[in-house]
Amino acid sequence: MIRIIASTSPGKRVCAAAARLSTREGMALSVFESSDGGERDEKLIKKVMSSGHRSLLEHQSFSFALDGVSVFVEQCLIEFRLSSFTVKSRRYVDFKSAGYYTPGYLKGEALELYTSSMNSLFGDYAKLVDMGIPREDARFLLPYCFYSSMYLTCNARELAHIINAFTTGRLSAYDEIRKVGSELSKAFEGVFPDTLEAPALDCRVRAPEKSIETPRVCDQRVILMGEPRNADELLRQAVSFSGRFSSDEMELLVKDARPRELECLSYTFLIKNISQSCVTHFARHRIQSPMFESPSAAISKNLYVLPESIAADSRALQIYNSAFNRNTQTARKLMTMGLNPDDLVYLSLSGNTIDALITMNARELRHFMNLRTCERAQWEIRNAANSMLEALIASYPGLFRYYGPSCMTLGRCPEGRLSCGHPKSGAPIIPEDRAE
Numbered sequence: 001m002i003r004i005i006a007s008t009s010p011g012k013r014v015c016a017a018a019a020r021l022s023t024r025e026g027m028a029l030s031v032f033e034s035s036d037g038g039e040r041d042e043k044l045i046k047k048v049m050s051s052g053h054r055s056l057l058e059h060q061s062f063s064f065a066l067d068g069v070s071v072f073v074e075q076c077l078i079e080f081r082l083s084s085f086t087v088k089s090r091r092y093v094d095f096k097s098a099g100y101y102t103p104g105y106l107k108g109e110a111l112e113l114y115t116s117s118m119n120s121l122f123g124d125y126a127k128l129v130d131m132g133i134p135r136e137d138a139r140f141l142l143p144y145c146f147y148s149s150m151y152l153t154c155n156a157r158e159l160a161h162i163i164n165a166f167t168t169g170r171l172s173a174y175d176e177i178r179k180v181g182s183e184l185s186k187a188f189e190g191v192f193p194d195t196l197e198a199p200a201l202d203c204r205v206r207a208p209e210k211s212i213e214t215p216r217v218c219d220q221r222v223i224l225m226g227e228p229r230n231a232d233e234l235l236r237q238a239v240s241f242s243g244r245f246s247s248d249e250m251e252l253l254v255k256d257a258r259p260r261e262l263e264c265l266s267y268t269f270l271i272k273n274i275s276q277s278c279v280t281h282f283a284r285h286r287i288q289s290p291m292f293e294s295p296s297a298a299i300s301k302n303l304y305v306l307p308e309s310i311a312a313d314s315r316a317l318q319i320y321n322s323a324f325n326r327n328t329q330t331a332r333k334l335m336t337m338g339l340n341p342d343d344l345v346y347l348s349l350s351g352n353t354i355d356a357l358i359t360m361n362a363r364e365l366r367h368f369m370n371l372r373t374c375e376r377a378q379w380e381i382r383n384a385a386n387s388m389l390e391a392l393i394a395s396y397p398g399l400f401r402y403y404g405p406s407c408m409t410l411g412r413c414p415e416g417r418l419s420c421g422h423p424k425s426g427a428p429i430i431p432e433d434r435a436e
Contacts, residue, residue, distance in 0.1 A: 001067045002183040011060030011156070012191055016041035018056040019048045042193070049195050057156035062187060064152045066180075070101040071148050072295065072345055073180055075279065076171055080162050081286035083154035090277060090350070091136040091378060096126045100145040101176055103343045110337045117330040118143055121349070124323045133316055136378055137307035139277060140351025141323050144298075159188055160196055173208070173342040208341035209300030212331050215324040218273040218303035218353055220380070222387035224395060226268035226359070231396045235362075238264045254366060254402040254409055262362035267395075269388055273353040274380065275305045281381040282356060285368055289359040296341065299331055299348035305380065324349065365392070366403060374405040375420040 008014065017032040024031055035041050048056060066073075078085050100118050102111070121143050128138035154162070165171050166181025188196065228234050236247045238261035245253050245261075253259050274282070276298055282290060304324055310316045331339075331347040339347075360368060365388075371377060372385035392400040407413045407423035 001065075002069075002180065002187075003065050004062055004187050005065045005151075006063035006153075007191070008059070008061050010037065012037040012041055012045070014059040015056045015156070015192075016044050018059050019044050019053075045192060046195050049197065054157050054160075054197065057160065057192070058158075060156040060191060062154060062156065062159055064184070064187070065149070066152060067149045068099075068147050069150075069180060070145050070176060070346070071142075071350075072101075072144050072174075073176060074148050074150050075144075075276070075283070075295075076166075076177060077150070077152055077162070078280065078283050079290075079292075080154070080158060080165075081288075082158040083152055083162070085150055085152050087150040087280070088148050090139040090142070091134075094129065094135060095139065095142060095146060095148075096122060096129065098122075098142075099147045100143060101147065101346065102145070103340070103346065104175055105340070110334055110339065113330060113334060113337075117327065117347075118145065121323055121327065122146075124319050127319055128310070128316055131313070131316055133309050133313070134307075137309045140275060140305060140307065140349060141320065142350045143327070143346065144276060144295075144348045144350065145346035156188065156192065159184060163188060163196065174345070206294045209294070209296040209344060210335075210341050212300055212328055212335070212344075213302040215302045215304060215321075215328050217306045220274060220305075220383060220387070221272040222384055222391060223270040223272070224267065224388075224391040225270045225357070226266070227395050228265050228267075231265050232398060234264055235261060235399065250399050251402045254399070255411075259363055259366070262366060265362040265396075265399075266359060267362070267365065267392065268357065268359040269391070271356045271358060271384055271388075273303055273305070274356060274384060275351050275353050276348065277350045278378075278380045278384070279354065279356065281372070281378065282358060285360070285364065287360070287364040287367075291357040293354035293356070295345040295348070295354075298352035298354050299344045301353070302328060303353045304349065304351040305353060307379070324351070362399065366409065369403045370406040370409055370414075373403075374407075374415070375422065376415045376418060 013032065013035040016035040016037070017028075020035070021028060021031050045056065074087055077083070078087070100122075102114060106114050121141055125138050125141045128141065129135055163181050163185045166177050167185065171177045172181070185196070239245050239247055239253065242261055244256075253261060271282075279292055283292075302324075306320070310320045327347065327349060331344065334347070335341070335344075369385060369389055372381050373389060374382070377385070389400065389403055392403065403409065404424055413419040413423065
């Protein structure tokens with residue numbers, strides 16, 4: 001179910017006023033007052049849109065509540081970085097009774113096999129949770145068809161971009177995605193009828209995987225693939241240009257509230273073998289350029305993570321490994337029964353891994369490290385962040401030795417009463433909910 005829970009009430013008037021403002025004399029308020037949101041405004045918006053000027057749509061925003069959509073839909077939505085979103089945490093919420101999406105074309109024996117397998121996986125998840133395995137580790141057995149809930153907020157221009165990708169573009173191979181796109185389209189058309197832009201041409205997509213490897217545990221690897229040729233000189237030039245710091249005040253620059261100079265440095269990482277759950281942690285950082293492997297690659301390669309909490313418990317380990325093996329048998333059998341290769345994504349488990357290519361500038365990397373090297377961060381993203389930071393320090397120690405968790409760079413912990421209480425700076429911890 002998808003429902004609009006908030007929107008800009010005079011949005012059409014604002015968008016029409018924006019269309020007029022750039023070509024009409026007069027004050028902004030008087031131009032707005034000449035718009036009424038009626039047919040005349042609609043015609044103007046369509047005319048401007050047809051000329052390729054779409055920024056006026058950014059003045060209309062929508063907030064949606066989405067229930068009963070698969071986590072795969074959720075993952076697709078959060079990759080649109082000009083939107084805002086909040087999702088249910090798999091670290092804290094119990095998903096035993098969440099339910100799951102079933103592709104509509106599955107019938108008869110194929111449907112029975114799919115249903116039986118999904119129920120079995122939810123049962124294994126419940127067993128691990130009841131045994132005391134942390135939910136953030138038990139969640140790796142949840143199939144990527146499980147239902148979740150989320151809030152999505154975006155402006156109309158970004159919404160149009162999402163709709164086109166979901167209904168005719170790179171994600172439209174999935175029936176569930178098309179249905180979500182159709183529901184979002186109704187919301188858009190309700191405000192801006194007949195103004196959806198044409199989808200981009202030649203949006204090539206990778207062919208779906210058609211084979212499934214034998215499941216096996218893998219280890220995460222982080223490789224620094226790209227870095228500035230002379231990072232130190234480049235940053236020194238930026239600092240000299242701004243005139244705010246001297247070249248030997250890198251620690252002060254890192255602690256500064258607005259370190260624009262750091263944006264001059266960009267770094268690219270290849271991060272191999274991160275779980276589909278961990279992909280979400282990366283995707284939340286929107287001031288970056290991420291590329292993630294095709295979703296169907298997760299089940300095709302069939303590599304998966306093994307949490308320490310499960311590896312240390314022989315009974316839990318047997319349940320965990322058995323679930324991946326049974327899921328592989330189910331996926332292979334469903335393929336022989338005619339399963340659409342695109343729908344393999346629903347057979348993958350949250351613990352199945354893919355690779356990512358991540359590019360961030362040094363300012364966003366500071367924010368990323370503040371959050372992800374923290375002891376409160378989920379262990380998989382923390383391991384990746386620590387490995388990334390290790391590579392950065394080796395590349396440019398004069399700057400990146402000052403990077404780390406918030407307690408180190410900001411002097412306070414944003415976790416409030418959940419703070420670990422052991423700041424890396426060595427200074428007394430000041431929880432953010434008590435800081436001035």
